[in-house]
Amino acid sequence: DIQMTQSPSTLSASVGDRVTITCRASQSISSWLAWYQQKPGKAPNLLIYQASSLQSGVPSRFSGSGSGTEFTLTISSLQPDDFATYYCQQYNSYGYTFGQGTKLEIK
Amino acid sequence: QVQLVESGGGVVQPGRSLRLSCAASGFTFSSYGMHWVRQAPGKGLEWVAVIWYDGINKYYADSVKGRFAISRDNSDNTFFLQMNSLRVEDTAVYYCARETQSSGWLPTRGYYYYAMDVWGQGTTVTVSS
Numbered sequence: 244d245i246q247m248t249q250s251p252s253t254l255s256a257s258v259g260d261r262v263t264i265t266c267r268a269s270q271s272i273s274s275w276l277a278w279y280q281q282k283p284g285k286a287p288n289l290l291i292y293q294a295s296s297l298q299s300g301v302p303s304r305f306s307g308s309g310s311g312t313e314f315t316l317t318i319s320s321l322q323p324d325d326f327a328t329y330y331c332q333q334y335n336s337y338g339y340t341f342g343q344g345t346k347l348e349i350k
Numbered sequence: 351q352v353q354l355v356e357s358g359g360g361v362v363q364p365g366r367s368l369r370l371s372c373a374a375s376g377f378t379f380s381s382y383g384m385h386w387v388r389q390a391p392g393k394g395l396e397w398v399a400v401i402w403y404d405g406i407n408k409y410y411a412d413s414v415k416g417r418f419a420i421s422r423d424n425s426d427n428t429f430f431l432q433m434n435s436l437r438v439e440d441t442a443v444y445y446c447a448r449e450t451q452s453s454g455w456l457p458t459r460g461y462y463y464y465a466m467d468v469w470g471q472g473t474t475v476t477v478s479s
Contacts, residue, residue, distance in 0.1 A: 277465035
């Protein structure tokens, strides 16, 4: 299976900050990458698909980039609602695999 | 509205079986591939299985292959996860999820896949003696 590695595992930031999370794949996945946000006790929520396409209803402060093996999720100006855990996921092939998650905490 | 609702979770002893269900509403269920994803307590997300829109193509994570079986009933807008020979390490919240579009295969393109845009609220499975 393709391994997905996120960094950092934890990120402390303040409201209004610009933050970036990185996801690396163990082999090329073209642009078949998604980003999800998960809050405690809730299901994941799709933010970005195909590496850079914004899911309907997701605020434009979220953006994704990358292709091949290196990808980034950027939040341009953190809002209080954004403090959560973020996961990348490859869908280049079965079995789908997720990164280990990045917990975004309030500084 | 578009919705997925899981049921069937519970506490079960190692080696026993459990069947999860996921009821879909608000969309044309028979047109979408459907997935199970799980999350062990305090851990990250793990993809478990997928069944294509046609109910014929099914794929599993290595960790559950041969023990779990995914199926669907397009006439009832429901799909299932039959879990046999359960292990302590299968303890998790199990989510059902819909693909944004239907995965498939074309001779000119090969296999193609999609992300998951609609998720259920999760059902908890605890395997313990």
